[in-house]
Amino acid sequence: MNSTNSHTVIKTKDLSIGYRKKNLVDLVALEINLEIKKGELVAVLGINGAGKSTLLKTLSGITKPIKGEVVIKDKKIQNTDPSELARSISLVLTEQALSRNLSVIELVALGRQPYTNWIGRLTNTDLKKIMYAIQLVNIEDIRDKKCHELSDGQFQKVLIARALAQDTPLIILDEPTTHLDLFHKAYVLKLLQKLSKDTNKAILFATHEINLALQLCDKLIIIKDKKTLYGTPAELIKSGAFNNLFPGNLIRFDNDSASFKIKQ
Numbered sequence: 475m476n477s478t479n480s481h482t483v484i485k486t487k488d489l490s491i492g493y494r495k496k497n498l499v500d501l502v503a504l505e506i507n508l509e510i511k512k513g514e515l516v517a518v519l520g521i522n523g524a525g526k527s528t529l530l531k532t533l534s535g536i537t538k539p540i541k542g543e544v545v546i547k548d549k550k551i552q553n554t555d556p557s558e559l560a561r562s563i564s565l566v567l568t569e570q571a572l573s574r575n576l577s578v579i580e581l582v583a584l585g586r587q588p589y590t591n592w593i594g595r596l597t598n599t600d601l602k603k604i605m606y607a608i609q610l611v612n613i614e615d616i617r618d619k620k621c622h623e624l625s626d627g628q629f630q631k632v633l634i635a636r637a638l639a640q641d642t643p644l645i646i647l648d649e650p651t652t653h654l655d656l657f658h659k660a661y662v663l664k665l666l667q668k669l670s671k672d673t674n675k676a677i678l679f680a681t682h683e684i685n686l687a688l689q690l691c692d693k694l695i696i697i698k699d700k701k702t703l704y705g706t707p708a709e710l711i712k713s714g715a716f717n718n719l720f721p722g723n724l725i726r727f728d729n730d731s732a733s734f735k736i737k738q
């Protein structure tokens with residue numbers, strides 16, 4: 475296997491993703507070749523059912539590749555044990571059944587699980603990382619609230635703080651702006667952009683907020699018709715990647731404003 479550049483956080487080689495049922499393979503996308511580096515903010519885009527969640531699940535080791543490789547720290551993900559993986563990738567799934575009865579600080583502290591001993595006792599280093607994560611996301615004022623008392627936007631920030639406390643080189647988020655209003659969508663994605671630069675972590679997220687992703691991300695992964703395109707927003711716009719992203723004639727991509735418009 476070729477060794478990765480020291481700035482590479484995760485890469486794939488001829489990766490095919492999908493689901494196996496008995497002897498049948500349901501292929502979602504194929505020949506995915508991408509490389510995400512430290513400090514990069516990368517969005518996965520595509521219409522409903524294109525395969526965004528499947529890609530994130532495969533990159534985080536939850537779903538096995540159908541073919542090809544996912545490589546983290548020069549090692550295939552299949553050969554990485556779960557505790558090592560938990561120190562490499564933190565995963566934020568908005569719909570996950572997390573106890574909303576925990577306080578904010580307790581939920582953020584769960585991010586330290588990969589490092590704590592079997593009774594889960596937190597060391598001073600753990601506490602420092604928890605407080606630092608809370609400070610980075612600017613939620614000091616709600617740290618003692620119960621999670622069920624929070625708005626969706628506040629809860630999303632708490633989940634991001636938990637991922638930061640886990641202190642991994644890669645954070646993966648599946649639709650982190652679902653249920654948020656336009657202001658909070660922009661706020662959360664701008665926060666992710668700032669965190670990627672301030673902490674030098676790679677942050678990868680799936681989203682339907684294409685206009686915001688075009689403005690904020692370093693790179694974009696587009697999944698369409700089982701194929702992926704990977705590049706900077708400028709490269710993808712230039713190659714016409716957005717022109718046929720959606721079916722029909724309802725919306726069109728406007729190159730000048732780099733955004734989608736309703737066809738009048």
Ligand SMILES: Nc1ncnc2c1ncn2[C@@H]1O[C@H](COP(=O)(O)OP(=O)(O)OP(=O)(O)O)[C@@H](O)[C@H]1O
Pocket residue numbers: 493500502520521522523524525526527528529
């Ligand atoms: N556990 C599963 N088993 C079999 N097929 C699945 C499974 N999960 C998803 N799929 C199928 O894989 C395809 C891609 O689904 P996926 O959830 O990855 O898309 P998505 O781009 O994240 O969609 P959305 O934007 O609606 O969340 C779909 O056809 C879906 O039905």
